[in-house]
Amino acid sequence: MKFKDYYAVLGIVPEADDKAVKVAYKKLARQFHPDVSKHTDAEERFKEIGEAYEVLHNQEERARYDALRQQHLNRTRQHTGDSASGPKTAQPHYQSSNDPQTEQEFADFIQSIFGEAQHGFGRDQPHHTHGHDGQPSQKGQDVDIEFPLFLEETLVETLKSIEFTVPQRDPRGRVLALKKSLNVKIPAGVVDGERIRLKGQGAPGIGQGADGDVYLQIRLVPHPVFAVDGHNLSIVVPIAPWEAALGCKINIPTLQGQVKISVAPNSQTGQRLRLKGKGLVSKKVQGDLYAVLKIVNPPSNDAASTKLWEALAEQNTFDPRSNWSN
């Protein structure tokens, strides 16, 4: 286990008093709490911050840690041939190794504080209880799985396969990885972010503890054509200027197949046409599809087309910027 400089983790100097330790911990805990933070490594940082606080706010453990840290600094200096006095301030790199002895001593130290469960300072640690026979019981670990679904798959009940591993203890108490494969019938109408509970499919419980659960968190895969807004969908429909001016009938794709829509004369870019019931299904309502018009000019015009545009420009008095005048 790599040696960690807990002072650097909390961004404090080794001489910091208890109050400074607490203040630094609170500030960083707020910043990196996984339920609050959007940092990609929030979970890992929060564990480290918690671990550092657990060690440094306890006088006895802090003294043991300081001795270990000093040994580590001495050995590092010997390795690098640096005869300068040890750094007084926190190291910029708070994880370091290159000394097997320090790594082992640090691992033993962590083991003595957090026990076997280390990396022990963590969230949602399984809860220990005792059964009627006095034997320890523990609910099996829950498993969270992000579950991608295509929009089309939410319209009807869909059978999906999942594979995952859960920790299981063998009779000798060793933790093994148990591979599980399930076929799951996902009901129609699930939405992005929804969680589905598969009761008892997580890690096996210990003693009389119940088996853990699996929570599938639905993630809708972004669609190349449709944007999702709750149960409604939208699609950008490109139309030519003359189709917008004269009106037209066009086929547009929906999740259930092609549908013909009528574009009224003098339609504008951004105008929305509602196709009732062509959105996503839900347990209560059927969503709609919104076709958003976008007038698109040809990338280039031939001579005949240019003449027609010029004729139109001469005859038409429309000024799209009239509200700018005066």
Added chain:
Amino acid sequence: MLQIDVKLQDNLLDSYELCQCSEITELILLELVEHSIAIPLRGHEIHTWLFSVATLMQVKKATRIQRDLAVDWPALPIILQLIEERDVLAQQKRLLEEQLDKFIQR
């Protein structure tokens, strides 16, 4: 391979199960319901309450924040509401950016 049909009853939890899954006591559950952090879908008292999986997740989040950041119970609903509002705004921003990308092909 084991086949599982997602059952509605597995996605509804009674008070005992909610407490077991989120490792809280009934007293804390009462506190959470009192502060509208956990809102029962059905039932009028603790032994008849039924909760959704979404509420279970909310309870887990609330208890983590309360424990890790030493937050008072009365402050929790405001914190959770602000986190939810921030997440909704982030979701709306993503949606608008997605729509804009499809519209202007930048």
